[in-house]
Amino acid sequence: MPAPAILNPVLDLLFVRSTVTSAEPITPRMRRLRVESDKLAGLDVRPGQQVRILVGGLTPRTYSVWRYEPEGAVELCVLDHPEGGPGAAWGRGVQVGEQVRLRKPEGTFTLCPDASHHVFVGEETASVAFGAMLDALPDGARVSGCVETETASDRLPLRHSDRLDWLTRGGTSLPDGVRRLAPERGGVAYVAGEARTVQAVKQLLVRELGWDRRSVLTKPFWAPGKKGLE
Ligand SMILES: Cc1cc2nc3c(=O)[nH]c(=O)nc-3n(C[C@H](O)[C@H](O)[C@H](O)COP(=O)(O)OP(=O)(O)OC[C@H]3O[C@@H](n4cnc5c(N)ncnc54)[C@H](O)[C@@H]3O)c2cc1C
Helix, strand or coil: CCCCHHHHHHHHHHCEEEEEEEEEEEECCEEEEEEECHHHCCCCCCCCCEEEEEEECCEEEEEECCEEECCCEEEEEEECCCCCCHHHHHHHHCCCCCEEEECCCECCCCCCCCCCCEEEEEEHHHHHHHHHHHHCCCCCCCEEEEEEECCHHHCCCCCCHHHCEEEECCCCCHHHHHHHHCCCCCCEEEEEEEHHHHHHHHHHHHHHCCCCHHHEEEEEEECCCCCCCC
16 A cells, blocks of 8 residues: 555655566565666665665565666565565565655675675575675685575575575574584674574674674574564
């Protein structure tokens, strides 16, 4: 349901009106959406940042920027998860030509380009942010990590994906995958996705593997039973 027209002046101050110009599956359960607006042109977008979108009337949800084009385009990948809240319904149903309101990219869960090595840990939704971060790294960058998906067909096409350990849900858990990987200290770890797993992986890196907690960047994206975590 669209937001009441009387709110347009306020919403236009807070959000950018943009148009969906492409919507197609990127995996069987994820849709890649491209939104464009002149007001999205020429921004300083850092890999890993996210946008806040009004997905149904006034309901906000947050999505990582998969690709940014300075001409004024942002691409997102939205998962159609089994519990299907308003965000998933929007991602599944939005059509080319529809208008959406979103805030400009923001956030501090971003690539640290000068790190000696980069460790990525998370699931499907986290892999969207990882995609942007991996794209920004040079060919010779030291990359490792564990990414868990429901099935192999849920894996996003990530740069350097051959350097990541891909796990399937129900098999080795993300914490056990990280334990097995035992990433060397001194780099930066990016840990995102389901909230409890993010916490468990951080604890493991810090307490078991001796990482400095300041080198472990975390971002919970969703939690069972909670709506629109951010
Ligand atoms: C910084 C940030 C970046 C994000 N980036 C992305 C992204 O790139 N792509 C993306 O798809 N999502 C991303 N998310 C998650 C997104 O904002 C929504 O939380 C998600 O789409 C669910 O919204 P919903 O309205 O469908 O469900 P909600 O109404 O928010 O939640 C309903 C219930 O669904 C369940 N649920 C929610 N998400 C999942 C899930 N992923 N898997 C299984 N069950 C779930 C939970 O039990 C929850 O209680 C991001 C979140 C944050 C904070």
